[in-house]
Amino acid sequence: MAQPVADRLNTPALLSSRADQSLLLDIAASDKQLVAVGDQGIVMRSIDQGRSWQQQQTPFSVMLTSVYFADAEHGWLTGHDGLIAATDDGGVGWRTLLDGHQINQLRLQKLQQKMAEIQVLSDAEPDNDLLAEQLDNIAWQAADAEAAVEEGAGVPLLDIWFADAQHGFALGGYGLLLKTGDGGDSWEYWGDRLDNPDNFHLNAMMADHRGYLYIVGEAGLLFRSEDGGDRWSRIDTPYEGSFFGITEFNQQLYLMGLRGHLYRSSGGLEWSPVETGYQVTLLSAVAKADKLVLLGQGGMILQSPDGQTFSQLPSGGRHSLSAGLALNGEYILVGEGGLQTLEVAHE
Template sequence: MDPIRSLINGLISTVILSFSLLTNSAVAQTDIDRLTTPALLSSRAAEELMLDITATGKQLVAVGDQGVVMRSEDQGRSWQQQQTPFSVMLTSVYFADPQHGWLSGHDGLLAATSDGGVSWQTLLDGNQVNQLRLQRLQEKLAELQVRADAEPDNTSLAEQLDSIAWQVDDAAAAVEGGAAVPLLDTWFADAQHGFALGGYGLLLKTEDGGENWVYWGDRLDNPDNFHLNAMTADHQGNLYIAGEAGLLFRSTDGGANWRRIETPYDGSFFAITEFSKQLYLMGLRGHLYRSDEGLQWSPVDSGYSVTLQSAVAGADKLVLLGQGGLILQSRDGEKFTPLDSGGRRSLSAGIALQGRYVLVGEGGLLTLETGHE
């Protein structure tokens, strides 16, 4: 990733992801190929930067810096680092069932497991991702050129052609630049059908568990290739993608088609979640919005202006996680009260268990007792 472009466009504007970029830059100065270099096993792995965590079946799985994957079979009371064949920054982990899971990371890494997170196999890297994007955009450019030739007075087609031509040039430059594209989130409907998304408007789709992928980003109204940060589904099966520059997309047909939704904020959104059949969208400077159907969004005043990274939606509580160790808890999704995280290290994700939360962030893995079973 080009750090100058990231700075100018404000592509990754949080402490945690900024830290990850600095880490990647430092490693990139060596000749180590992080995509093929196994992660080092360490007794202190649970204390290092972690970016995502999920619960699946009887196990918990967390991922983070330097290709670290942590796994627990006792609800987070003890953790074991798993061997992985890569050492890039890992940004997300998602399971469709207790056995089948996927993770994403920097340098375009996509990997899968079929044994509950014990072992992981690389599916894609950034070089392959860049080629998928370039190939699809070249095909679309050719399709538009045929239409434009048949309708020379169609100004709308001419504008589309110019836009796609620019995107083809950008994709070709990315191919020359190497495997630097960051993947930031994954979401699967089942063990076969899923999506991966990330930097520069990247959206990929698979229908065979990740064995094969197609570039899907050209289906989004995102001509500036802004970052796509998070994806989720609501209780009705509608899909949502949140990104920078106020981006929000909605699909009602399983991701085949996407509609851009207007939002009241033009800054970055880092997470979207559902709680009590209400959707919550959150991001920079504490901006938080709520919606019944995902079309109209109303502001929610949490009482804090700290960037919100993620949310934990339990059965009866919504918990917001953010920079500086911020934890906000609400029973109704309207009034929030702070919880003491025990420090000021930023938090990036978490899960709710009986009587406690298991959180991840700059300090690694953190268990927060709530006192209620």
């Protein structure tokens, strides 16, 4: 007889002496501590600027994909199976806020409500082709949401961002976007506010120096909100492949994605290509006051003093690098090989 598959949403992560060498996908700094997250529910924490790390106990063992702190105590993480979890003690203890089962229900209820509203308008204007098209689209999305409810909690969340300890967003696969206004205690489905009828994956989110919010994703997707995330506009980009990251350096925005594609914009609307000389997929960036560092597959690390000319830094291996941060003259990086520290060369 086949053994039942473990519910990783409710199975605690195993503690391991080699957890710092496991696949880690994101890292965040919060006051005096650093927190990194990754495979099988692993949460690593350092209180000595990254010189030593301790694995924290967590009540879940799904793949963890992102982590974000609004202040020294309050942080959130996302993972596969729709996991959102929170900490209020700087990353020591974590509690589950939401999972994929609940997300599927939120999405279905929101889409059914919207479909009913559009149906009323369409009944009043039966010859309105635009309303008919909107109704067809929302009906398709509602049917897809019904199927997701039946299939279970499989939706992956890929990024999380908070403006403060109360207001934040989580996003991920199949066009999923969620919003909270109470620190994550309750969430609303927000994906219907994006012009994303094909439900392409949403990969990353950030805010620029003006407070404008950006979301990047599959198929060259780029969305921007100028009002804190209530309304979103879709921005045309010169690339139809996936974007995995967006960052700001010297008040210039940078989009990065498959096969080394990198684009720059001064305002976020018009984008021009930046040639790095490499065609390795770029996954994320670390922006300091005087340097922009791009991280990618195969251990790729590209550094630039001006955001225009790049040179490759030695990574010490071929493991892909997912995220990083700059701290005390070093880059602390995470990826396939776990945690890695790289000294910043002084020029």
